[in-house]
Amino acid sequence: MIESSDFRSTKVPLSHGAGRIPVLGFGTLIPDAAVTRTATKDALEAGFRHFDCAERYQNEREVGEALQAGLAAGGIAREDIFVTTKLWNTNHRPERVEPAFEASLDRLRIDYLDLYLIHTPFAFQPGEEQDPRDQDGKVIYDRDVTLLDTWRMMERLVDGGRCRAIGLSDITLEKLLPIYEAARIKPAVVQVESHPYLPETELLEFCKEKGIVLLAFAPLGHGMKPGLIEDPVITAIASRVGKTPAQVLLAWAVQRGTALLTTPKSADRARENFNISALPDDAFDEISRIQTRQRLNDVVNTGSPGFIPRAISA
Ligand SMILES: NC(=O)c1ccc[n+]([C@@H]2O[C@H](COP(=O)([O-])OP(=O)(O)OC[C@H]3O[C@@H](n4cnc5c(N)ncnc54)[C@H](OP(=O)(O)O)[C@@H]3O)[C@@H](O)[C@H]2O)c1
Numbered sequence: 001m002i003e004s005s006d007f008r009s010t011k012v013p014l015s016h017g018a019g020r021i022p023v024l025g026f027g028t029l030i031p032d033a034a035v036t037r038t039a040t041k042d043a044l045e046a047g048f049r050h051f052d053c054a055e056r057y058q059n060e061r062e063v064g065e066a067l068q069a070g071l072a073a074g075g076i077a078r079e080d081i082f083v084t085t086k087l088w089n090t091n092h093r094p095e096r097v098e099p100a101f102e103a104s105l106d107r108l109r110i111d112y113l114d115l116y117l118i119h120t121p122f123a124f125q126p127g128e129e130q131d132p133r134d135q136d137g138k139v140i141y142d143r144d145v146t147l148l149d150t151w152r153m154m155e156r157l158v159d160g161g162r163c164r165a166i167g168l169s170d171i172t173l174e175k176l177l178p179i180y181e182a183a184r185i186k187p188a189v190v191q192v193e194s195h196p197y198l199p200e201t202e203l204l205e206f207c208k209e210k211g212i213v214l215l216a217f218a219p220l221g222h223g224m225k226p227g228l229i230e231d232p233v234i235t236a237i238a239s240r241v242g243k244t245p246a247q248v249l250l251a252w253a254v255q256r257g258t259a260l261l262t263t264p265k266s267a268d269r270a271r272e273n274f275n276i277s278a279l280p281d282d283a284f285d286e287i288s289r290i291q292t293r294q295r296l297n298d299v300v301n302t303g304s305p306g307f308i309p310r311a312i313s314a
Contacts, residue, residue, distance in 0.1 A: 005278035007254045008047055014188040015211045017164045019114055021189065022082055023254050024274060025050035027217065027261035033062045039265045040066035044074065044081075046270035052191075052215075052261045053108060054086040054119055055100060056130060056305065060107035068109050083108065084115040084189075086169060087154075089303050090130055092123035092145045097153035101163065112162040116154060117191055120170040121147050122303025131304070139304055147175070148182055155185045165189065167212075170300045173203045180210065191215040194258060195228055195249065196287050197294040208257060216258040220249050222296050222307050233290055237283045244272055251279045252287045 011020035026043035028051060030036045036059040040051070044067065053063050071078065085108065091100040101116060123142040125132040132140040157163035167189035168176060180186060190207060194200045194216035207214040221228030228234060229245045238245045246262075246269075253260040255278055264270040279287075299305040 007251065007276045007278070008274060010254065012213055012259060014115075014165045014213065016158070016185055016188055019082070019164045019188075021115070021213055021215075021259055022048075022050035023259040024048060024250070024276060025052050025082075025084075025215065025259060025261040026270075027052045027263040028059060028063050029054070029057050029263060030059065030265065033059060035265055036062040037066045039263070039270070041070050042267040042270040043264065043274075044070040044076070046264075046267065046274045048270065048274055049080060050082040050084075050259075052084045052217075053104075055088045055091070055104055056086065056119055058130075060085065060104055064107055064109035078110065082114045083110060084117060085113060086117045086119035087150070088119050088130060089122050089124035090126050090128075090132065092118070092142060092147075092150045093126050094145070094149055094153045096126055097150060098157065101157055105162070112164065115165045115167060115189055116157060116163045117167045117169045117189065118147070118150055118154065120299055120303040120305075121168065121175050123147075123150070124303065139302065141303075147179060151179055151183060155183070158185050167191065167215075170303070172300060173206055176203070176206070186210070187212055189213045189215050189259075191217060191261070192300065193218045193295065193297050194253070195219050195221050196231070196234075196252065196290045197221065197228060197292045198296070199256075199288070204256070204258065214258045216253050216260045218296055218307075219253045219260045219262055220246055224296060224307070231290070231292075233286060237279070237286060241279060241283060246273055247276055248279065248283070248287070250276045252284060255279060255284050256288070 010023045026048040085104045123145045125140040154166040165188040167187040169191035234245045238248045262273050264273045
């Protein structure tokens with residue numbers, strides 16, 4: 001799937017439409033508005049051309065402002081960047097899908113989207129409250145809409161021409177299969193947590209067979225410590241090949257055939273995380289043999305996002 005050894009400009013064709021997704025994506029899950037602006041600008045300047053957003057992150061406006069300013073300053077055309085955003089769980093009802101899509105475009109200051117994802121397969125009670133809870137603090141799910149109902153509206157957005165590709169996020173192979181089978185427009189991308197501790201091999205094999213791009217989030221293990229960045233296999237390979245642990249982890253992700261999302265928050269880290277090239281085969285194989293298994297984000301089980309807090313080691 002990936003032929004070049006320099007991943008900085010590698011793009012993968014999507015299964016519908018004419019779009020190609022840059023394998024190196026910048027993720028905008030950044031709680032602070034000012035940091036969102038500077039990190040997005042730094043990522044664009046470092047060379048990232050793929051930006052992953054979400055209604056849920058509540059910062060589409062800041063991302064839109066930073067992109068608009070960055071494109072103008074750098075003489076970069078809208079067509080030269082790839083923008084994704086995601087439909088939140090409270091907007092799964094068919095009549096809410098198009099308004100949510102339009103609102104995201106408006107906040108992002110763009111007039112078409114390269115990729116729209118259903119953020120999670122879980123529908124929440126519709127409304128303005130993104131995280132509806134009952135009096136016991138339990139999530140209020142919406143049982144009156146199916147994932148396929150929502151997918152049908154996503155397909156209509158593609159028909160409308162301002163949404164170039166559609167896909168799913170935080171989904172298991174088990175939940176993906178019936179949507180894949182029933183879809184008139186097949187998912188082009190599936191975004192899930194994936195890294196050496198959670199390789200999602202079965203899902204990746206299915207995606208490769210069907211021409212779906214697996215877009216890996218948390219490829220650095222979300223920077224959690226202790227964690228992947230400090231894994232002895234990764235740090236030893238980094239010294240051996242003259243790269244940083246982050247560069248090793250990101251290269252491994254691309255080399256096994258996924259696209260990825262990473263969230264550097266400084267200009268130096270943006271340049272570091274963009275400067276990715278292939279690992280020697282023995283290093284790649286050694287990482288693939290890591291046996292530790294760990295899911296870091298529980299969203300796939302509940303629809304409620306959040307990295308699972310880790311015990312701080314002494
Ligand atoms: N679909 C979903 O439900 C979902 C869930 C989670 C994420 N995502 C998407 O995936 C994107 C990426 O996820 P992620 O934040 O977990 O990605 P990540 O790149 O694995 O982790 C980011 C963390 O790693 C640290 N980091 C970044 N570059 C580094 C480097 N060169 N060396 C050492 N540490 C480094 C950063 O720490 P500092 O803060 O110290 O810079 C940051 O906190 C998100 O922004 C979002 O777009 C989607």
